Amino acid sequence: MDKCYRCESDGITREHAPPDCFFPTGYRDNLVTVPSCHEHNTRNSKDVEYVRNVIVGYYSTNEVARGHFQNKVKRSFDRSSKLFDRTFKEASPINIDGEKTVIFSLDLQRNKVVMEALAYALCYKDIGKTYTGNWEIFCPQLISPNLLQNKRDGWEEVRASFREIPYTEMPTPQPKVFRYGIHKWEDEKLVYVFEFYGGFIVHTLAIPPDINAV
Numbered sequence: 001m002d003k004c005y006r007c008e009s010d011g012i013t014r015e016h017a018p019p020d021c022f023f024p025t026g027y028r029d030n031l032v033t034v035p036s037c038h039e040h041n042t043r044n045s046k047d048v049e050y051v052r053n054v055i056v057g058y059y060s061t062n063e064v065a066r067g068h069f070q071n072k073v074k075r076s077f078d079r080s081s082k083l084f085d086r087t088f089k090e091a092s093p094i095n096i097d098g099e100k101t102v103i104f105s106l107d108l109q110r111n112k113v114v115m116e117a118l119a120y121a122l123c124y125k126d127i128g129k130t131y132t133g134n135w136e137i138f139c140p141q142l143i144s145p146n147l148l149q150n151k152r153d154g155w156e157e158v159r160a161s162f163r164e165i166p167y168t169e170m171p172t173p174q175p176k177v178f179r180y181g182i183h184k185w186e187d188e189k190l191v192y193v194f195e196f197y198g199g200f201i202v203h204t205l206a207i208p209p210d211i212n213a214v
């Protein structure tokens with residue numbers, strides 16, 4: 001039996017990469033899965049729902065995200081007012097390109113849990129074994145309060161260096177929901193770029209096991 005994408009246990013179930021709740025009706029054919037133990041298939045589900053809701057509602061995502069918001073995300077908030085309160089705590093109004101919306105803080109730890117799991121799963125698929133290192137997660141569109149006041153936020157160079165990496169686009173079954181690219185220096189030295197719903201970007205940088213993340 002194949003091993004879990006994340007640990008040494010047997011992969012008795014399949015984990016979707018990205019999680020299947022990201023995919024609306026009509027965009028669910030041929031989704032990517034990897035073998036998973038029970039624990040690594042279910043333990044992030046609350047974080048997944050939270051992060052999915054935030055990304056689907058992100059202002060520069062496409063019409064597939066808008067439809068998914070109407071059908072699934074609203075229902076998810078109706079079911080759990082706690083999730084709604086947690087998601088939009090400290091939300092404040094903002095104008096973007098003349099449109100009124102809200103700005104709020106993303107729980108970076110929960111985002112990291114979800115993006116890390118996705119990176120491990122894709123890496124298992126792409127290099128054919130469980131990746132034993134760690135990941136640094138960077139979302140170039142997230143901004144710190146400083147940027148809102150037209151100041152530098154200290155991440156300009158990091159944003160620029162991730163942008164300059166020549167990624168190779170990998171085939172994906174539902175590119176309007178999720179596309180990704182890879183740049184590989186060696187098997188364990190690589191970086192991914194994820195694109196959700198045509199408009200939310202995440203970079204994940206592999207940190208090999210013999211290097212300590214800073």
Ligand SMILES: [Zn+2]
Binds near residue numbers: 004006007008039040
């Ligand atoms: Zn596992």
